[in-house]
Amino acid sequence: MGNFMKKFLPAQTGSALVLVSLSIALLMGITGLVIDGGVLYTTKSHLQKTARAAVLSGAQELPNDIPSVENVVQDILLAHQAKDHLANLTIDPGQQVAVTLRKEVSMSFMKILGFHHVPVEASATAKIQQMGRAHGAAPLGIDEAIPLEFNKEYKLKVDQTEVSYGNFGVLALSGPGAQTYEENLRFGYRGEIKVGDIINTQTGNIAGKTRTAIEERITNCSVPGDLDHRDCSRILLVPVYRPYNHTNNQLKQIKVTGFAYFYIKEPMSPHDTSITGMFIKRVGTGYTDFNALDKGAYSIKLTE
Structure with a gap:
């Protein structure tokens, strides 16, 4: 063993x-x-x-x-x-x-x-695709029927003279009132606007409030003339609209159909009732929507 x-x-x-x-x-x-x-x-x-x-x-x-x-x-x-x-x-x-x-x-x-x-x-x-939803829009609108030529001078009127149906492209984004309008023009509307939204128009004399806000935006732009500068406050995000509700020969409501970018070229004079600038092509921080009109405002979509 x-x-x-x-x-x-x-x-x-x-x-x-x-x-x-x-x-x-x-x-x-x-x-x-x-x-x-x-x-x-x-x-x-x-x-x-x-x-x-x-x-x-x-x-x-x-x-x-x-x-x-x-x-x-x-x-x-x-x-x-x-x-x-x-x-x-x-x-x-x-x-x-x-x-x-x-x-x-x-x-x-x-x-x-x-x-x-x-x-x-x-x-x-x-x-990039056309923008259909975004924050920070200015309380100014542009009728979709108006053809936009980029980098050509336009004047956005902010009074009721010489404008059909009494609509002068001013929107009551967060309610009526000149003070609310001025705040939205100065800082951009904090809420979201999207294609299909129905928005009331703003009435009354707001030319003075417009001049104050526009002057501040021009002053705060650190790189005037540089259209590609991402933080230039001269650049306004503007809703594009289709007339929606006419009452007493006035356009009371609009329907958002897209967005555009408007570059403020110069300050408003003391008696000026329009904002001088031009529409530009630009990519912003909104969201894409195939249903939105292509008016030069785009958002980015990561596909892979």
Whole structure:
């Protein structure tokens, strides 16, 4: 019996050593996969976020020229340390911008299995569509029947003279009253306006309130003349409307059908009753709607 055990135990010890060695190798392999997998996941996440940031920022310049879009995309990639990973940049002027990023990631433990580098790729596409819902609109409206020529001078009248049906494009966005109107013109309407909304028109003499608010907006614009400056207070978001309710030869209510952007070119004189400016194409922070009229105001939609 003793001789048998002496022969058996060394054999069992050898088998155990093999099993332990295999277990350690398997454990190291799993650990390596977890570590390298984590690196791949982190890289993929970073590239995806960067690609989305690049197309969302670049899409803001789609109403302009291709170089403007390219410059913004490159700036975002540089800020995220991903400029060298740009695999593809596609720009459809006035429509969409697409970015593909690719990076070769060096492996640590997976080299044992022959994987020295693993390619990681991320793509994103953003398109602009007509704006159909937004905050911050000015209490001024433009009839959809009026053809808009961009960068051409227009005058938005703020009194009732020489305007058919007594409507002069002034809206009571959050209720009637000159004080409410002035606040909405100065800061923008804080509520949301969307295509299909029925809005009352504003009556009364508000030319003085208009001059005060317009002068403040011009003063607060730090970069006058720069139509692309994102924070220029000279730029007004204006609802586009269809006449809705006429009463006693006056337009009492309008129906919102879209949005436009109006750039204030100059201050109003003491006796001026109109705002001088021009309509521009611009991407804002609203929401897209296929039912909205295309009047130069756009929002961004991330499609992938």
